[in-house]
Amino acid sequence: MSPDFRAPASTPEKVGVEGLEEKWALKWQTDGTYRFRREATRADVYSIDTPPPTVSGSLHVGHVFSYTHTDVVARYQRMQGKEVYYPMGWDDNGLPTERRVQNYFGVRCDPSLPYVENFTPPYEGGDNKSSKAADQVPISRKNFIELCEKLTAEDELQFEALWRQLGISVDWDQTYQTISPSAQKVSQQAFLNNLSRGEAYQSMAPTLWDVTFRTAVAQAELEDRDQPGAYHRIGFDGPNGKVFIETTRPELIPACVALVAHPDDERYQPLFGKTVTTPLFGVEVPVLSHHLAQIDKGSGIAMICTFGDLTDVIWWRELDLPNRAIIGWDGRLLETAPDAITTAKGLEIYAELAGKTTFSAKTRLVELLMESGDMVGEPKPITHPVKFFEKGDRPLEIVSTRQWYIR
Secondary structure (H helix, E strand, O other), X not given: OOOOOOOOOOOOOOOOOOOHHHHHHHHHHHHOOOOOOOOOOHHHEEEOOOOOOEOXXXXXXXXXXXXXXXXXXXXXXXXXXXXXXXXXXXXXXXXXXXXXXXXXXXXXXXXXXXXXXXXXXXXXXXXXXXXXXXXXXXXXXXXXXXXXXXXXXXXXXXXXXXXXXXXXXXXXXXXXXXXXXXXXXXXXXXXXXXXXXXXXXXXEEEEEEEOOOOEEOOHHHEEEEEEEEEEEEEEEEEOOEEEEEEEOOHHHHHHEEEEEEOOOOOOOHHHOOOEEEOOOOOOEEEEEEOOOOOOOOOOOEEEEEOOOOXXXXXXXXXXXXXXXXXXXXXXXXXXXXXXXXXXXXHHHHHHHHOOOEHXXXXXXXXXXXXXXXXXXXXXXXXXEEEEEEOOOOOEOEEEEEEEEEEO
């Protein structure tokens, strides 16, 4: 036998990797492998402003996928000799957190209530996404904030544990929370700078509104969801007979400010510049033209209301129309009828609808339209996209509110 012969090492059938992740995560942290060196010059720094994950539930493979992209960039820049600033933040502020706390503890915030020492929530655990406000216990603002801080702190530990397990190369000495005093100070100072430079201003304007959370919703927080609906064929009294529209929102007839058709639609060109009268409420509104009207949608002529959707907002603004808002912040019809409704019949009908949810108002108004003969045939069922807040469970409304805007 050759003296250089070595017996082959036994190869295990299954490689044991237990404990390897924890071992190396600890070593990287102890050695400061990914620690940012503040003494580095600005030219040597590669800074990564990673969007902090929303701490409002469980992580999923999509989080892992998206943060892996950033981690690849961070590692490449280190290989290029850059001093990489790669922090990790937690977005624990805003509606997603509020919704999670409501579902998790079975509570909702009522700022009018006093603070309760050593408050114990009705239950703790789970994530009942079907939880309704009526089933939740109202608590003070301070009690609610305490529960937010408690739950987000627990969620953040789980988030960090997963990122560490994955080996994401962030500097764990550089963490922040969007709800922390330091983050509040920075954001408030930035806003005051905008204000002093004339970049921030207030305006009363149509706003996408979540009636559950009673708050405006940003464009980035929107999502379309296919919902069942129905087209209702409704007649307006015109100069030469009925003019029929088809709408999914007949409850907005009291908010109607005009009818609109495409300028090239020969069917309605004779009506441009003339007026028609709304059914039941007897309000005279103009017939106008606009390129956004769709010739092949419904009857080709649409009702402009304030406000049924974002196209209504465009028409209202570009055609310089009045605002006859009827939906309040709570998603119910306002108690006071629009000034344009002046007939005794119209005021009587509106009084019956006032205070109802949009769903209840629609149901009742359809009954009245069928009784009056202003609605032709049965509603035609459809499925159409409706805008929702990404964490909400009720369709968004468009209400007029005073909001801050940045130029």
